[in-house]
Amino acid sequence: MTKSFATVSQRPLWTLACLAVLTATSVSTQEFQTEQGSTDVVLAPDDFSPYAGRNFPQRPLWGDSHLHTSVSVDAGTMTRLTQEQAFRFARGEEVTTTHGLRAKLSRPLDWLVVSDHAEMYGLMPQLLAGDAEVLATPQGKAWYEALTAGDSQLAFDTAMEIVASLSDDVPPIDNPKAIKHAWEAYTALADSFNEPGVFSAIIGYEYTTEGANNLHRNVLFRDGRDRANQTRPFSQYDSKNPEDLWAFLAEYEERTGGEVLAIAHNGNLSNGRMFSLNAYDGSVLTQEIASLRARFEPLYEPTQIKGDGEAHPFLSPDDEFADFDTWDAANLNGTELKQPEMLAGEYAREALKRGLKIEQELGVNPFKFGMVGATDSHTGMATAQEDNFFGKHSGVEPGPNRWEHLVIEAPDPELSIYGWKQAAGGLGAVWATQNTREAIFDAMQRRETYATTGSRMGVRFFGGYDFTDQDAASRVPADAGYKKGVPMGGNLQASPGGRAPNFLVFALKDPISGNLDRIQIVKGWVDADGALQEKVYNVVWAGDRQLDENGKLPEVGNTVDVENATWTNTIGASELITTWQDPDFDPNLSAFYYARVIEIPTPRWTAYEAKRFGIEMPDYVPMITTERAYTSPIWYTPG
Template sequence: MPIFLNSGNTLFIRAAVTFGACGLAFCLQPATAQEYSTEQQDTEVVLAPDGFSPYAGRNFPQVPLWGDSHLHTMVSVDAGTMTRLSQEDAYRFARGEEVTTTHGLRAKLSRPLDWLVISDHAEMYGLMPQLLSGDAQVLATEQGRIWYEALTAGDAQRAFDTAMEIVASLSGETPPIDNPKAIKHAWEAYTALAERYNEPGVFSAIIGYEYTTEGANNLHRNVLFRDDATRANQTRPFSQYDSKNPEDLWTYLDDYEARSGAEVLAIPHNGNLSNGRMFSLNAYDGSALTEEIAQMRARFEPLYEPTQIKGDGEAHPFLSPDDEFADHDTWDAANLNGTEVKTPDMLAGEYAREALKRGLAIEREIGVNPFKFGMVGATDSHTGMATAQEDNFFGKHSGVEPEPHRWEHLVIEAPDPALNIYGWKQAAGGLGAVWASENTRAAIFDAMMRKETYATTGSRMTVRFFGGYDFTEADTISRLPADAGYAKGVPMGGDLAAAPEGTAPSFLVAALKDPISGNLDRIQIVKGWLDAEGETHEKVFDVAWSGDRSPDDSGKLPDVGNTVDVANASWTNTIGAPELIAAWQDPEFDATQPAFYYARVIEIPTPRWTAYEAKRFGVEMPEEVPMITTERAYTSPIWYTPG
């Protein structure tokens, strides 16, 4: 049944809890608690000869395009020591074909992806396939010959030890094999392959690589190209051997754009393991942040990756103690390899919501917001397979594939055993959704630059989010919410115009469930703002929810419930809603305070990948291993700036 709230401010909420005759669309039932009516009026409607179809002339994005901006294959030095899946295997898998994994398992996605970035590491790009094949350019180096002989001698232990030695060499100041010709050859082989698999309108093979720096502190970036191989071949992957300073990466990309006329962007990822460094208030060298550096970061890093296999980085319960959904797949014990214990003061420099708040404060100080980013999820899988679905999760790397003891496998061995990370800690996520006008490299890249994107933890729910000043309940009745959204406001990633005097921003938000995942629990709008004293604040508003629940006196909404049968790794969609939609106006708006708003959509509880694993292999896991998850989506924010 529909739900309405009215607390003295303009606040409209509707929630459809059954499919009814409307199917998988944004279907709403007529209002009963308000005077609004959907009945046809006795007014003559005259249509122009070409004005009958409501879909004609729509020039905005119609569907989200799903992809992974962070996938590794055997071309990456670390992944290549374990996986034998090639870049071509990765494309085939992403397009929906069945592949055979490194350990001989059959694997296939439930649904193909629309786009993919194979972001193999820049460091010694292509080394492992070259070593294993006896590439002449690599064997021309002394280190290459030593490693080749060790890997191919037929001694399994020696081969393993050598693989670990190769991975460890990535932490050095200089590459153990410095062979630009071999890197150029591997890079051009990759870009040529991307051209073969790129099919405009069907699948976009976006060219990219990962710049991996400060390995233990995870200041990594995925670099994405808008253009084809012709332009991408005018450069080479910029690596930590060129510089460990991300600011130098931006300068390199700036120079490349100027030389080639091409366009590139970079996506920082999983700052939750950076021990406060990802969203530092200072420049890389510790000096004061300058306007120039802030502008470069804002220009080249329009997106951030808040969720992936190594945990979720949207919010943390220490930073957001009033947010009951902040503690999701949290990794907060140490940095990436467990060499530096994390302290509470580091957390503010690691999580997306806090970074968005910091950005408001920095902008007031220097005039530029370096953290004005949108959201896009990704896997960071090192298996060559972009698997983010709970019942189809192949893990971080191919050293251990699905088998009875994968959950207890040691993923990260820290100097202090208390900081070790075991297999069950991995999250089956995430995915990136892009609202692009068509499935082409250029259209997807352009959507990323305008931040019309959202991240999910693996579910493929459809989410719309618009901001403006005159959204009303009537806009929630339409089966075409984007018509009102684009006509009356800006989409996710946009900036609100100046507020008309006496008016507060209003938002139109809609969500449709993933057909093969859980129903929807609720939609929330997260607000962050900066007060006159320079202090940042946040608040989470429930704006639409399923069922006939009502907030209690403290404003807290009761839990949606839980239908998960852990033993059988199943659940029922007898709770929750297939779709939710709301028009909401900020009841606490202050026109003098800069602010951002983003939507978070929460599914009902469903089985986690560990529950599927326990069921399939008949194993029991200790109580500390979570068996239930709540998939969610995070939209890119919409910003308000006074004046």
């Protein structure tokens, strides 16, 4: 008879060693003589292990593509944390903040981009150190003397003057050598912290243009310093036109053989300009410009400290989750009041719909982007967790009054932004095959990424035509996902017979965050009359709730104890998985689909702050949040 593996495992070690030798001699099932003399078949074929031969991503890699240190001109006027400390903090080490607080992440990150501003790159550390090249310029000498005079008010006023100079058309200090030295010091540092398989230190910077209207981009390199040093950070002083940035990146790739991409962010503060239907100068959008954007901007950052930009209630009135961490009063500095017609050019969902329309007209979709979250922290610390939030900048570290601190002072006080408005987010999840710069960059290029507001929930999303309920019962849904369909960020072609696509979606809770409330699939399309349409479907949820006649789902409940800044995971689910087929599918219409995962309510950072410092905040300050994830879309194209 054939013995069980349990029986074999109890044999002496020398017998198991013999089995290992036999296994190595052949790829087929082997027969051999047992000690009793009988012939037993005990070895399985070579593909017994379900993990053998897998080449698809096994887990999401967590990181931040948008972090500033003392090297950024604005951050450097307040924070003293260096680029080295930023990498150490991201890797899980404890650091001391600018004002002496001890800080550490609950869990290390897998990758980080220190994306300091390109404008006058490295100026503040050079100024404070009395760098000879900077002091050789008249403005540099004047600023240095003011900062080191021992007059705190003068130092503050000078710092504000330096930050304000970022709005000038020409740099007040034009010193290419100083920028080159700062850039090369950074790329060398990133290479020294880059440890393939353990931690990826991705080289990058932020191109900060149209400051008030926030057309900013983070530029990421696939390569190390050998290639990155063949260029320099492209800044608004080179051009305020993002189209010129894309041309600059194209020239870099052609000249060096390297690869680079850009991630736009905070369209919610652009007053309609981030996803405009026109070119930067207001002229008609051309195929060439649309193609450049599609080539160099495969991702968008829909959530971070300065609010959430996935959807807006004015644009999506039927979406009860659209009004989340909304900043919609004005542009970034409060100088231009927001008008309703601007909103369509600011939010990710509307941009995805606009992209389908543009593709019908130009043959290319400039807004075919995936999702990735980031912090935009200017503290040198990538802190996106609600109970570990260190805010936008080091000028106001955690304390009893930072919730009411004036973050953005607008000419109209009603448009000013106060500390409580800041969001403790977000994070980027990348489905890369390994933790290397190259694999993470490649995953970003194919848009196999998702954004969260800070939680580290695991999310899978696949589209195809042949998913079954059995696939949703699997403990490894990605097996069917990659075999039968395309992952998030992918493209679906029309199926024979015009069958509707179906989707396999799975979410696993963050072990230290809230349980899961529901998974929704958001669909956008252009109808037969050319109008932009959208619909949010609840596809799987926790508990025994039932959809109403409009497809809406009752609330999951709320276990948050605001006074003690805690909650219980007695509602919600630890994981959710399902297959879903579009019931309203028209094979002749282009469409996109993405998944949105919602957690049960948990305490917001303001609740933790109130408890720690024993303070009471006004009723208008939100104390509860619902963490969420947005996957990259899957696009359907007819024909």
